[in-house]
Amino acid sequence: MNFESLANELLLDIFEYFNAIQLLHTFHDLNIRFNKLIYLYLQSYPLDFRSISKQDFDNICQKNLPLITNQIISIHLSNDDDTPEQPNLFFSYGFHFQQFTKLQSLSLYYIRSTDLINNIIHDCPYLIYLKISKCNFDDHMEKAQICVNNIWNLTKLKYCYLDIPFCNNFHIPLSTIISLSLENLSIANDLFNINDLICLFQHTPNLQNLNLRIEDTSYNEQFPFIISLLSKLKISFKGSLDTLKNLLQNMPTLSELIIETDGIYIDGYQWEQIIINYLYKLNVFRLLMFYKIDVEKNINDEIDQLLESFQTKFWLHDHQWFVRCDSNTEYGFIYLYTLPYGFKKFYNLASDMSKSTCSIDKKYHISNYVNSLSLDYFLLRFASQFPLQFSNINHLELSFPFDDVIWSILSKFDRLISIELVSIIHPDESDRPITHLRLLLNRAINLYSITMDYLIMSQLSLVQIINKSIRRLDLIANDGHFYGLECISLIQSFLGDQCEVLLINIENRSIVLDLVEKMPNLRALTFQCQDDQWGDSNESLLIEDEFIQWLKHRLPSNCLVVRDESELSAIRLWIR
Structure with a gap:
């Protein structure tokens, strides 16, 4: 029996082991039957352009995408270091989102132009789901207001996730448009007071699920109306107890409350009454x-x-809601949390004591919700004395070196996607710590990205790493630069050989050519170079960029070369 003779149901089951990019690259246009099955697949799975090679992106945009624009229901576009300038390249092929007539879900990452975001949203009137993550509103309030209004004006939008970093006291403006469709809203990195929240609910009256940060230092701030549809609320709250009470008493339909409080004391008796x-x-x-x-x-x-x-x-019988209290006895810091720990990040300010209302059942000490963990010396020491275990960590920030306590804290490493190593050693240290690190990396079978300084990388290049999933190396940590011999060592190492995305500080520009030519799998490179003076210059960007021109004349013609708009000292290449 050959592959093409399999039943459609079996082929669709097999397709689930591929992403949409792989399917299009492998099976599209082989025959009419396969095309129909791919179209059926695309009705459930996104066309995710993150972490794609430039060659695959070019091929799909040129050969496949023009034939299936009316089949796509979900797209992810990104302008991060893995896929620099991807959105602009996407539009350079002549696409506009009005062509994607069935598009219901759109995710945008690291886009740094409010105008571009506005244009995209304007062309997607039928969106049900919208995610704008790590994007930039240019600190331009008028454009940001237009963008927010465009989002609230999407008549079918039910789910909206906004994660927009702000600076210079710039914040996301409130919509002046009323959305009757929006039911699920998450806003990160911005602070709302009670008046903002009142305005938000007035312009989004059908909210059922809300996630945001509230900071209100006023006292007895009254919330003027009942929020009758809200069933799930996740908030980070900083303010008075009276303000929090006034808010919660107007949410009688809440079935789920996930709350972080900062600087406010609320004991169990008070929570019980609320x-x-x-x-x-x-x-x-x-x-x-x-x-x-x-x-x-x-x-x-x-x-x-x-x-x-x-x-x-x-607490103990009716609901079985147990709590744990960690504290720093010297400075008086107290963390109290329900068990099991129910937040994505675990906080521990050098705690040295812990007590709990549940001391028997170990399952309450396993933190399945935590996916990002900063494991420093203090937390390692704390975990060696008090039960603490994490089983679903995706991102780990780890002080290096570390000791054997880590194996009891992290029960599994198969969920680990990225790790950031913070070096606290001198290069003359024993090789025992690097042996620990080698063991960790080899156990993390799905690890994609490592962030570390050049000292740790130089040690890792001397030991045997067998993990074939590691594809991204961020070596821009600290101020160290890679010189000629160090780059040769990187190129010849196992990690360098399989590396697809590299971020690095280098001594001189000729090293770029060696990296591109001799690292066989490298598809994206972001670097800062000591002999590049452009990033420190106050000259107008209209002046010809000598370094960029030098690179374009020496790199393959299909290599995209741009200077980072937000960090002029960094140059980004999308190579192959």
């Missing part, structure tokens, strides 16, 4: 509370009183 009096339908409650007590107080007595308030029948 939940009983206002949140009648609450089934899921996750709490993370941080505050600092007066150093003159006895921190042990303070913690005992706090934990006692969470040991009533309501």
Whole structure:
């Protein structure tokens, strides 16, 4: 039996092991039947252009995409270091989003032009899902207002995720358009006060799921109306207890409350009354509370009183909501959280003591929700004394060297996608730490990216790494530069040989040519160079960029070469 004779159902099952890019590259236009099956697949899975090679991107845009624009329901576009200038290149092929008549889901990453984002959204009137992540609104309030209004004006939009980094006191403007369709909204990196929240609900009256940050220092701030449809609320809250009460008492339909509080003390008795009096339908409650007590107080007595308030029948029997309290006895920092820990990041400010209302069942000490962890010396020391375990870590920031405690903290490494190593060693140290690191890397079978400085990389190049999933090396950490011999060592290493995306500081421009020519799998390169003076210059960008021209004359003609708009000292190549 040959492959083409398999039933359609079996072929579709097999297709699930591929992404859309791989399917188009491998099977599209082989025959009419395969094309129809691919179209069926594209009705459920996105066309994800992140981490694609330039050659594959060019081929799909030239050969496949013009034939299937009316079949695509979901697209991801990105302008990060893996795929520099991808959105502009996409439009250079003559595409506009009005062609994608069935497009329902759109995800944009690292786009740095508000005008471009506005144009894209304007051409996608039928979106149901929109994600704008790590993009830039140019700190231009008028353009940002137009963009937000365009989003709220999408009549079918139900899901919206906005993760936009802001600076210089710039913040996301509130919509002046009313959206009756938007039901799920998540806004990261921006702060809302109660008045902002009132305006948000007035212009988004059908919200059912909301995730944002609230900071309101006013007292007794009244919320003027009942929010009758909201069932899930995830907030980071900084303000007064009265303001929080006034907010929650107007959300009687909440079934899920996930809340982080900063600088506010709310004991178990107070939470019990809030939940009983206002949140009648609450089934899921996750709490993370941080505050600092007066150093003159006895921190042990303070913690005992706090934990006692969470040991009533309501907490221990009716709901079985247990809590744990970690503290730093020297500075009076206290972290109290429900068990198991229910947030994506784990916080620990050099805690040296821990107590809990649940001391028997180990399952409550396993933190399945945490996917990003900063594992420094203090947390390693803390975890060696108190039970703590993480099983679903995607991103790990790790102080190097580390000891054997790590194996008990991280029970599995198969979910680990990226790791950032923070060096605290001298190059004369024993090779034992690098042996620990080698073992970790070889166990992380799905690890894609490593961020480290040139000292750690120079040590890793001397040991045997067998992990074939590592494809991205970020070596721009600290101020060190790679010189000729160090680059040769990188090129000849196992990690260098399989590296597809490289970020690096180099001594001189000729090294770029060696990296491009001698690293066989390299498809994207971002670098800073000591003999490039452009990034430090105040000259107009209209002046010819000598370094860029030098590169274009020496690199393959299909290699895209651009200077980073937000960091002029960095140059980005999309090679092959």
